[in-house]
Amino acid sequence: MSSVAVIGDIDTVTGFKLGGIKKGFDVGSDEEAKNALDQLLEEEISIIIISEKIAKGIREHINKRIGSNVLPMIIEIPDKSGSLDTDSDPMGDLIKRVIGVEMVK
Template identity: 70%
Template sequence: MSSVAIIGDIDTVSGFRLGGVKKAEVVNTADEAIVAFDKFLEEEISIIIITQVLANEIREHINRKIGSDVLPMIIEIPDKDGSSEGSSDQMNDLIKRVIGVEMVK
């Protein structure tokens, strides 16, 4: 496992491709995002970057597939429209998953 992949809209994916990320999927629907996500799981990608909007749409699927595993690390980023609500909650969940400690506000 040693690779980075991006799932998102055309603008977000294009930016990451320009930055050198080779494994990328442009998706427009939740169903397409699920297919791309599962594809990257099969390829044993270690970091999957996904836009927050898409991650929110397929949250149940992500949780079911990943569970409490540390890898692949799922990083949710804002899309071209900006950050979605609940970003800090997602960051706290990521920290808890990676280091096993819950951050208290």
């Protein structure tokens, strides 16, 4: 496991490809996003970058497939329209998964 991949809208995927990420999925629906995630999990990608809006639409699928596993790391990023106001803290969840301790403010 050593690759990085991105799942997002066309602009997000294109930007990451211009930055050197080879594996990217431009998705337009939750079903396409689920299929892309499943394919990446089969390929043993170590880091999956996904836009917040897409992750929000497939949250249950992500939790079901990833569970409490450390890898792959799912990193949620804002898309071109900006960050979502969410009740969850994706980076805090990632830290908790990796080190096993919840960081408290």
